[in-house]
Amino acid sequence: MVDSEFQPKSGNESPRFAMPSTFMRLPSRESAKGLDVAIVGVPLDIGTSNRSGTRNGPREIRDESRLLRPVNLTTLQAPFDCLKIADVGDVPINTYDLRKSIDLIDGFHARIAKQGAAPLTLGGDHTISYPIVRALSLLHGQLALVHVDAHTDCNDAMFGEAMTHGTWVRRAVEERLIDPRRTAQIGIRGTTYTGPDCTYGEEQGFTMLHAEDCWHRSISRDMDRIRSIIGEGPAYLSFDIDGIDPAFAPGTGTPEPGGLTSMQGIEIVRGCRGLNLVGADIVEVSPPWDSGRITSLLAATIAFEILCALPGVEAA
Amino acid sequence: MVDSEFQPKSGNESPRFAMPSTFMRLPSRESAKGLDVAIVGVPLDIGTSNRSGTRNGPREIRDESRLLRPVNLTTLQAPFDCLKIADVGDVPINTYDLRKSIDLIDGFHARIAKQGAAPLTLGGDHTISYPIVRALSLLHGQLALVHVDAHTDCNDAMFGEAMTHGTWVRRAVEERLIDPRRTAQIGIRGTTYTGPDCTYGEEQGFTMLHAEDCWHRSISRDMDRIRSIIGEGPAYLSFDIDGIDPAFAPGTGTPEPGGLTSMQGIEIVRGCRGLNLVGADIVEVSPPWDSGRITSLLAATIAFEILCALPGVEAA
Amino acid sequence: MVDSEFQPKSGNESPRFAMPSTFMRLPSRESAKGLDVAIVGVPLDIGTSNRSGTRNGPREIRDESRLLRPVNLTTLQAPFDCLKIADVGDVPINTYDLRKSIDLIDGFHARIAKQGAAPLTLGGDHTISYPIVRALSLLHGQLALVHVDAHTDCNDAMFGEAMTHGTWVRRAVEERLIDPRRTAQIGIRGTTYTGPDCTYGEEQGFTMLHAEDCWHRSISRDMDRIRSIIGEGPAYLSFDIDGIDPAFAPGTGTPEPGGLTSMQGIEIVRGCRGLNLVGADIVEVSPPWDSGRITSLLAATIAFEILCALPGVEAA
Amino acid sequence: MVDSEFQPKSGNESPRFAMPSTFMRLPSRESAKGLDVAIVGVPLDIGTSNRSGTRNGPREIRDESRLLRPVNLTTLQAPFDCLKIADVGDVPINTYDLRKSIDLIDGFHARIAKQGAAPLTLGGDHTISYPIVRALSLLHGQLALVHVDAHTDCNDAMFGEAMTHGTWVRRAVEERLIDPRRTAQIGIRGTTYTGPDCTYGEEQGFTMLHAEDCWHRSISRDMDRIRSIIGEGPAYLSFDIDGIDPAFAPGTGTPEPGGLTSMQGIEIVRGCRGLNLVGADIVEVSPPWDSGRITSLLAATIAFEILCALPGVEAA
């Protein structure tokens, strides 16, 4: 049983809308030392191609996470009883230089990983997953990837740039940070520039679950299949909130109608239970475009479900 | 056939956005005398634990109800041809004192019930269901309860207080206002403080339909089952708009992703047809957090569907 | 292969949020001469009965269409490789006089049709479909109609007026502009003034697919049936965004909870592939009531899917 | 002393956000019989040239008027102790036909005037002032006009139409409804189509107070001058909320930066005390474009200050 110091502040101790404004009102820590999981923020939005605003994501996700209570009502899991979890704050990115920021994100996550903690990172635009995966794969070896998204993020370049929120998966494949045969993309849909672009993943061996494949039904079974494909090696979960339909997640930069539902989003995360997750992120929440803060709240909920899916969190 | 005086003002008489701003532009009445159904507002939000704003609920639900026409297009029911329905205004709550307000709400509804009318109450936070149920059970005896909600509202206390929007169901059970064996909770999900809390209802004999049990499918069959469990005794329907997913109902105080759809919400209300409903409420609409007023409109629609589900409203 | 002059400006040429603000950043043309498809705007909102604001629809749909790329990721169709498509701007309606505006819309579309182009029209309230259908039926003969909507638009009059956004379908039937036996209405729901009103379409021989018939499932099969009923004659698709549920499309004037999902909306349009579409519209987007511009984006996406469903666009 | 029946419902009787939602929670009356002042709504927006939405104005102004208490804290005037004032609801306009609506508005106000009450009308777009002035001048003879506005509303035609929100003053001059030598326009600014247009009023003998003349200072002295020009004959006050700067009144259809402040708006109304006002309006509030409902609240406040400026309301 984990020390009570790592319990979220309860709504019965002080109202939910009171301080501290860390994730779920967890304790704040300077470093990940002694932690099992480190909650990290990366307030980046200069890697995005359509609407900006994800720089405000980490603060708003933390703010809305105040509503969450420590036990999963459905699964009865209690992650804070099983793991030492704290909020280690934000990566001090350079908001004027994307490449420097990528190195800062890599360094920050490398430190966390070396201290033995799994990072759960709140974005920020999707560019941030590249340096995180780079840092984690250096320690853990090539990673499996569960990638929820409306977009494949497999463009070769955007406006001539190799490193953006739409190219990071291709870079991760090329640099062997992730194992394409143990990579699954879920929620892909919409439009693309040319035919070949959207088949890149399939050629690499990705398991593809287009949004259309998911419509009107549960995808828990698909997650069983994905788990069996991925197996026991180190895995990473990257959850782009735009994988979810704009009705459920309006506050994002490149929304695409016809997406997954929040329910399917939760099914995906619960379906990751059993994987050897060494890190995860929830990205692309853009508060200025949100309504009633429902996107931030959904992201906070997904983040909590990720905590429940981590190795070491026992089922009730 | 009911007197034409109790018909909503038609959009062909004056535009929908014109006066009066009673529910569905029904006549306004000082008391429930002579009515079959009394529409009541309770603009309370001091019983809430996260975001406030439900004090503005009754006015906005009434405002958005302007769009509703008197015949249910699907069921062809015409409640205003079958029942005398008017808007009796708002309970003059004391906005600084929750306990005094509870007594004011109880008194107001007791009067309505004694005058022979069924109250259909527009909230306000969920605390209001406690005094309503107390008033109605005094007249009708112990009630069956159909309870749509993300939360069980079965906490023993919140911040040490026995009476809040999160404890009212437990109080109603303890005081034998409702019959736990004829109580159904639908839409429950999310997180909780401790394991035992969320099993309270099951121990009492509640019929539980978690949100997850409802995902991706019709729940009309489940309503058949619930109706047969409840049987013919007096019943109450309490519809917390946060039972519905935040995509459909963002304007609420304690939203929880992964909820019921509006479609399922309508199925539930239609599935109550045949019950001996002696009152109903639709609560927790918080307009300051709404987007495009869709939550108020949904609440108004649910309220109309409740009218169609009342005893005495004939099928077409 | 169509000339590259008719390609949308790519996000790799200039950022998506840069000029031009035509539909999908297509070229702007003064007339439809030489075009296969003409994108038209009709910024009308004086035919509406509840909330106004659709006058801002065409500009916002065009603005949000910036996110769309030229290839359909799912069907791999590339409409701009198959058809010459440009944006011909807005009909110069008279915003103070509904009847004059109807004639202006008719004349504008008649010219487009005579120049050999199919109009894809961005509304504007639904009144605009009447003059478009009138103009097209004059050239093509009586039309089949696929009509997505929450409302039948078959009122005889509204506030005594024969021509409004709620009466246009009845007028089109009476004037034999559309063939009622080859007319399908999808998404109908909500409330109505009297029983008979809502059975008008059935009496005329319409194929009706109520919203309730569509809940929780795919409607692709229903579209197969509708296609076989309509057959090979000239057909028109009129897509009222309020056919879609307010969660997915809050920005509209007469929203009705319990509607179609965006996913079903896309299924409908894809299900129109194979019809002899001679024109189409997407109407009733009201930006002042939108949240995060998701309704405008959905409308832009539906418009793109319509382009993919047009005769002459080959499957990949 | 006026009967207590005509007192607004106090916030100590029921909370401000509770029913009724008449203006200032005054009693609702079917007709103006026996009243000194009738509060009227005209939910019209089809006479507007830029952004629509004023159809929602009357309901929102009434809603926000809940905050107002019966005594003017500065002048200590208590209009409800001096005059019998009630809310007579909305004119049942025809939302599809501007000309028919003009006649409906005229007839409604003629009836009020004949019953001996002064109308205080909540708009709606500015077109409504024409039929009101027409009705009142028929009874009272040619009227003086105090006209607060960003625009002169002296266009000869808009899009070829003689009667719109931008032409009504010229029509009123031409038809001798108002006396141009006893007409003052305050707040005029911005841009215009041609030079001559903006000098029309001056040629007619209007007293002009451009916004620039008012910047950075009190305009109470100017009101003294205007009062002396107008003298003792019957006068009408037409207050277009867009006379006020968009910072103070964002919720309007044709906002123009560089306008009057709210403080100056109040000075104008207080400066009308002593005029023989036979009616007044506050128009062009467009709630869908408002922020935090501050425009509706300002309009409600202006309406209350108008009540205090009416003949018969004694100074404290």
Place this chain on the structure above:
Amino acid sequence: MVDSEFQPKSGNESPRFAMPSTFMRLPSRESAKGLDVAIVGVPLDIGTSNRSGTRNGPREIRDESRLLRPVNLTTLQAPFDCLKIADVGDVPINTYDLRKSIDLIDGFHARIAKQGAAPLTLGGDHTISYPIVRALSLLHGQLALVHVDAHTDCNDAMFGEAMTHGTWVRRAVEERLIDPRRTAQIGIRGTTYTGPDCTYGEEQGFTMLHAEDCWHRSISRDMDRIRSIIGEGPAYLSFDIDGIDPAFAPGTGTPEPGGLTSMQGIEIVRGCRGLNLVGADIVEVSPPWDSGRITSLLAATIAFEILCALPGVEAA
């Protein structure tokens, strides 16, 4: 020179939108021990009479305070070089019981005061000033009061309740917590229930500066006068954001048009320099009603200006 540990985190160390989300990104402290000034939050909104939402005030003011830099550009004051200032978090109020909350607020501030720090409190509705003043006057003796507000807060009761956001000043006078002859109220305006109510303060000897007295001009001279009236005894500054006009501060619960400008608000605070301030608050910020977060930002700026006005902060 104060230790660098008490400097706000600079925007050159980590971007402004990154953690920590304390006031101005100051260090967080468990207690006020060793501090000169303690920043406190009180997330209360159950003492309010119109619109709720101030419970979200402290978090949002802190969030927007991220933009503030440590040196006052105009006065060149650098409060963090002169005083030890930290953020001690929020009072754990009881959100269901106003009276219990009042005692919790009193106790929290009494502790701070005893530890030798001056509290700068972020509200929360204005009820909170009563327990703060009670706690401080116990230690420092009767206080002078500079009270910026649209309302006198001198009602005897609201809805029968003695303790609300509209009665606290009268209670503080009656209990001799404040010295009425050294009390100034600035910004008073609007409407009231009865004549006598609004003269209460004058009868007690308050210095009154109505909003109208302030329009269109600097009020620095008035502050000189107020400072000379107050003299050298302990003083408290209570700044209700609704003293400021809704154009500048829309996000509040009881907005009143015709108020002070932000510029005058800053003049007031700068005019308090030289007073022996033993505490201060900025209250009534209601984020759900804000636009573009400008009210929270203004409140954060006022709070910073208060820091500059405190005894011990040297002029540059």
Place this chain on the structure above:
Amino acid sequence: MVDSEFQPKSGNESPRFAMPSTFMRLPSRESAKGLDVAIVGVPLDIGTSNRSGTRNGPREIRDESRLLRPVNLTTLQAPFDCLKIADVGDVPINTYDLRKSIDLIDGFHARIAKQGAAPLTLGGDHTISYPIVRALSLLHGQLALVHVDAHTDCNDAMFGEAMTHGTWVRRAVEERLIDPRRTAQIGIRGTTYTGPDCTYGEEQGFTMLHAEDCWHRSISRDMDRIRSIIGEGPAYLSFDIDGIDPAFAPGTGTPEPGGLTSMQGIEIVRGCRGLNLVGADIVEVSPPWDSGRITSLLAATIAFEILCALPGVEAA
């Protein structure tokens, strides 16, 4: 007299909300050849330090400019009768790389200038003024600068970067692009990192007009002084919308309370008449943070006033 081809499309030709969505519905041109003034957009926001979103500025300013008519009602100037003005679209910036974007902006403006046109540029964050000034000074020689802003933009570096929206003025001084003795900064206020930073401009010889110097009064006289200081050499006007107070311009990235009013903003631009302006910009409009689009409308109005202030536009 300029050819009618360069007149904005009138609201009497097609409604204001109809196409085209160029600035003021002017003609669109591929290049500046033959133009006197070229309207340019620069949709950049990656040079900003607090809130992003200015990438959406150019489109929204153009959209709201639809309300503007061609004649200045106050000055009776008619810029389109005097100058050939068209909209040349947006600079195709690289949204992932600030330095590359700076060169793209420079090149685009250099071409315009060489073609003999003065650029009027719609931003975009303030970084864009650096490359514009660089391009123009190469052609015209060292420039005078009228700089409206809350901030001096004279930081040496931000987060170690030499080129951001907060450093551009210092760079322009260092590289002798602007003449510090003929540079005026208006509206400066708020907070800063260190004392010396904010005196940099004064040391260089800038004329400083702090916001506080402007409060409560006209600044036309100050503009007379500034004009005489600047004299007849080539001059540039850079108007950061955050120079204006957040009440009037909430939609911006680094708002600072206590700023200039819109009225003063217009006085500044009118006060530039007589200067030899070779270019101008209006920057930092961030639509996602705007309310009721009033910031975009103000920016459009400022842009129109700039057109009226250009050499060659005759007074009426």
